[in-house]
Amino acid sequence: MATRVVVGAQWGDEGKGKIVDLLSSDADYVVRYQGGANAGHTLEFDDKKIVLHLIPSGIFNGDATCVIGNGVVIDPHALLEEIEEVEAMGGDLKGQLKISGSAHVILPYHQLLDRVKEEHRGDDAIGTTGRGIGPAYVSKVSRVGIRMSDLFHPKALRKKVRDNIADINEALQHVYKHDPIEADPIIENLLEAAEQLCPYITNTSALLHDAIKNGKEILLEGAQGSLLDVDHGTYPFVTSSCPTSGGACTGSAIPPTAIDKVMGISKAYCTRVGNGPFPSELTGKAGEKLREAGQEFGATTGRPRRCGWIDLVALKYAVRLNGMNELALTKLDILDDxxxxxxxxxxxVDGEETEVFPLDLPDVENLEPVYTSMPGWNQSLEGCNSREDFPAKAEEYLQFIERYLDVDLTILSKGPKRSETIVL
Known part of the structure; x- marks a missing residue:
């Protein structure tokens, strides 16, 4: 039995979907443990391509039960659209998809609040996707959230939604100068969605505890990345949940003692979507070259990603924070030229050199990156089917990263398809 957590080691978009898809062939359960439809995990296989936002990335490779954990916030209509898309591509969700009754629901008023708050912030906007993720987590910690289990109780659900909208309308009218919203259309749409979603909803905590007891293989899938963690990232330019390995426990109800491996996923370079500090960002031709070669545009929003060289200081922070004992390096092929x-x-920082990632925002914004330069390998990795096949300069690059981080590279990815992956 093994329980492995797959964690983004940068600012998200590292290729977690591809790696989870690859590993899921040996898993009994694949569990998405946090975030919402603001994350996009792109899978490419059998000349097909799909971007998953809520359904775990193990749905197409093997027979694993795919669980949307309690730490996820769910837009019911986005999920129903995704279910339809997966089934159209041959995915069989009946009996294979399970949704935690403790997961919280994103409603239209969360999405509206997300947008008006960003507009209200002006130049200080966080750069959210506008999908209602943050406001849904606010409802959760304010103890006024709607949970998936509430969909089984229409009468109580109506009252909860009406009470929430009464409070939200006060803020909309008097703080944001926005028209109030009506409760009835939101309630009716939610109840309509409930009819289709209720068959998937269950006590996933009990399900996973039984899986651990019976020695099953469990794969925990994070969204976003470690440097976007609400507690440990570049606050306030972070997501609203905990993408780190600690968040895997609270977001899935799996105890820390059950976790055997933590695999970090990092690109061979670095990207970031949205606002916030990015020490190794390249704003000139090199950054544009990375963006175009890597097709660095957000899977959820289509926004161009900011690009830069790999940041080993930030990466070592993520390794230590998560207790990573494995590292997958993706998009190596983008550095071919x-x-x-x-x-x-x-x-x-202030004239002092450090290898410690600072957590105080002004320090992160004002630091100067110090680089080590290496010659590129200047050839395609396409025909390399093992690490021994890599050009000498590419192998030197990999060895430098392993020595700096003191973590072994266990997966190397040189393209978006399953077949373009080397498992070491």
Whole structure:
């Protein structure tokens, strides 16, 4: 039996979907443990391509039961659209998809609040996707959230939604100068969705505890990345949940003692979507080259991603924070045509050099990255089917990363398809 957590080691978009899809062939359960439809995990297989936002990325490879855990916030209509899309591609969700009754529901008023709050912030906007993720988590911790289990109780559900909208309308009218919203259409749409979703809803905590007891293989899938963690990321430019390995426990109801492996996923370079500090960002031609070669546009929003060299200081912070004992490096092929490749190996803050990732926002915003330069390998990795096949310069690059982080690379990805992956 093994329970493995797959964690984004950067600012998200590292290729977690592909790696989870790959690993799921040996899993009995694949569990998405946090975030919402603001995350997009892209899968490519058998000349097909799909972007999953809520359904775990193990749905197409093997027979694993796919669980949407209690730490996820769910837009019912987005989920129903995704179910329809998965089934159209041959996915069989009947009996294979399970949804935690403790997962919270995103409603239209969360999405509206998300948008008006961002507009209200002006130049200080966080850069959210506008999908209602943050406001849904606010409802959760304010103890006024609607949970998936509430869909079984229409009478009580109506009252809860009406009470919430009464409070929200006060804020909309008097703080944001926005027209009030009506409760009835929201309630009726939710009850309509409930008819289709209720068969999937269950006590996933009991389900997973039995799986652990019976020695099953469990794969926990995070969304976003460690540096977007609400507690440990570049606050306030973070997501509203805990993408780290600690969040895997609270978001799935699996105890820490059951986790055997933590695999971090990192690109061979670095990207970030939205606002916030990005020490190794490239704003010139090199950044544009990375963006175009890597097709760095958000899977959920289509926004162009900011691009830069790999940041080993931030990556080592993520390794320690999550207790990573495995690392998958994706998009190695994007560096095929670079004469010179740089790696950020320290920061200069107020004239002092450090290898410690700072957690105070002004320090992160004002630091200067210090780079180590290496010659590029200047050839395609397409025909490389093992690490021994890699060009010498590529192997030197990989060895440098392993030594700096003190973590073994266990998966190397040189393209978006399952077949373009080397498992070490």
């Amino acid at each position: 670079f004469e010179e490749i740089k790696l950020c190996t320290s920061y200069r």
